[in-house]
Amino acid sequence: MPLSSRHLLGLQGVPKEDIQLILDTASTFREVLERPIKRVPTLQGKTIVNLFYENSTRTRISFELAEKRLSADSINFAVSASSVSKGESFKDTIKNIEAMKVDMVVVRHSAAGTPLYLTNISDANIINAGDGIHEHPTQGLLDMYSIREKLRKIEGLKVCIVGDVAHSRVALSNIYGLKTMGADVSVCGPSTMIPRNIEDLGVKVIYNIDEAIQENDVLNVLRIQLERKAREYFPSIREYAKYFGITEERLEKNGKDILILHPGPINRGVEISSGVADGLHQIILKQVTNGVAIRMAVLYLLGTLN
């Protein structure tokens, strides 16, 4: 059964069957990645543009690697953040891409809605690699994949997203995807970082990190942005770490085995203490491989639709 949409713009409204299919397909590719020859000819002859308007080496490399493993031809189109500011270069670039007759576009942009806009002006399959503070669907899928790999299910699990939910594209994709798959989702963070009306998405809000640890099976800890803009939302890094940081003492005190996910790289001593971070080293490395498998699955499923 094929996917129900020819683009992956977000996880909002993506049916359970599609998510299931992507996760299952990723499992197959995960095996491919363990082989000595990690390459399949599936997307041979397809041209994929990686259009990155924001610096995101990790996501870009993950997509590039996935494309390589599927034998697609990749074109990297990185635009420096400084030249994007007024949108002018965007239209020019889009015109270039239209002319190139590409099959797929992987797009990362600081403005929400850009991937949707691309679907109006291009015939290519569009994959959102993060648009502003809107969605980052492949990261959401990767997180679900990692949860399923570790706990063998998603349905019925209690998952809490911790940190700056209001300014995170990962949070929304997680909320949509996890809820579709039947998980019980909550968010935890300083109230200035929890969007107004988030409960309308069927999400519980927790302001106490101990409570979040006690109540949940999984914590998906977001990376705290340390630059000034983000800092306007909480008094100090010290205060954030003190009241929302995941520490060994907190985990011990609440005495339970809890799965912790983090997109990496961790701000040690801020959202996660150094000791806890050490223990997470293996799972974070594994997530990198899982990320390639998920992106291979998405590219493969969209690229072979017709």
Add this chain to the structure above:
Amino acid sequence: MKVILKNVSLFHPAQKIDEKGIDILLTDGVISKIGKIKAEEISGAKIFDLTNKHIVPGFFDMHVHLREPGREDEETVITGCNAAANGGFTGIACMPNTEPAIDSAEIVTFIKEKSKDHLVDVEVIGAATLDRKGEYISPMAELYEAGAVGFSDDGVAIKTAGILKRAFEYSKMYNVPIIEHCEDETLAGGAMNEGINSTMLGLPPIPSVAEELIVIRDIMLAEYTGGKIHIAHISTKKSVEMVREAKRKGIAVTSEVTPHHFTLIDDSLKSYDTNLKMNPPLRTRADIDEILLGLQDGTIDCISSDHAPHSAEEKEAEFEHAPNGITGLETQVGLALTELYHKKVITLEQLIEKMAINPRKILNLPVPSIEVGQIANFTILDLNEIFTFDISKSKSKSKNSPFDKRLLTGRAIGVINNCKLFYQDEFLIL
């Protein structure tokens, strides 16, 4: 030239006229007879059969952005006036956020001069502060003498309570209103209404309280100083409630709403269509419900377009980076008739008050009267014509409307003013 408007329904609430089957004779644009006119009586008259059409006092839109001087690529005084005539207006007031801003008598005169031969009367709103920066009040006396009929820093609110207090005190000498774009600048800067939709779309939010804080500030200062405040493009439930309460107390406050704020809600932004980006942003169903009540009970005095032309190049950008505003002169009458009159929110009488009479009263302009000896200043309405708005036929230089292809019921089919007629896409000198 003699013109006979045959078999019209004549409706003028301020004059208590409501008659059917009337003929009007115009001689060189002046009303020379109202009643039954036999065509043979008048030799050489041009006859327009207006059976089932209404003639009402000419509509006036008190909130229009012409882009001259500064952005003539987006709109000029003339193209804006053409759009106004095409939309059913015989008069407009233009906002001062041009480049340079309308903060000197020369620019008022410049605009007046540009529009002087047009069917559409152009009134000028002067900047309330120099260059709309909110630091020093503008030369209001000179602006007033040159013809300015109100003052505003539209685009932004007057920056501080201190300068607003002075603007009220000074403008009071001329009994002229301060027209406010109500938005607290420390809460501004987002791209859409704050709520579940802004969260889901990942767009930076503008909270409704940003508007309401300035509405209440302005009402309190108007009360304190005895100045006149007009709340532009009111958009939230609480703002309407506060204006209603202030009116009840007898404070000199008036307000207007745009057609998009009584027609569209923030749900529609799911398309990230930049033609739905405006400031104030589209709000929620609850806000519209209160706005409709406000239109009914008179809390909202006027319907204004906030016609804001923008070039396609500028609107064709990421939602967050696109400029605010939509064109509205040519959809306003259709939307008001469709959404308010036909849905029985307000009566035709109320609609004419809000589109022809109140805006002129607020700006101390004479309301056109329909009687022999007066220059004809009419809007001709077909209340029941069903038509699809087609942006490609717009007379505005810019095409940034979210209402393209929208089905509307009721339309202004012509206007007459300043001894000119606009009918069936043509200007005619009477």
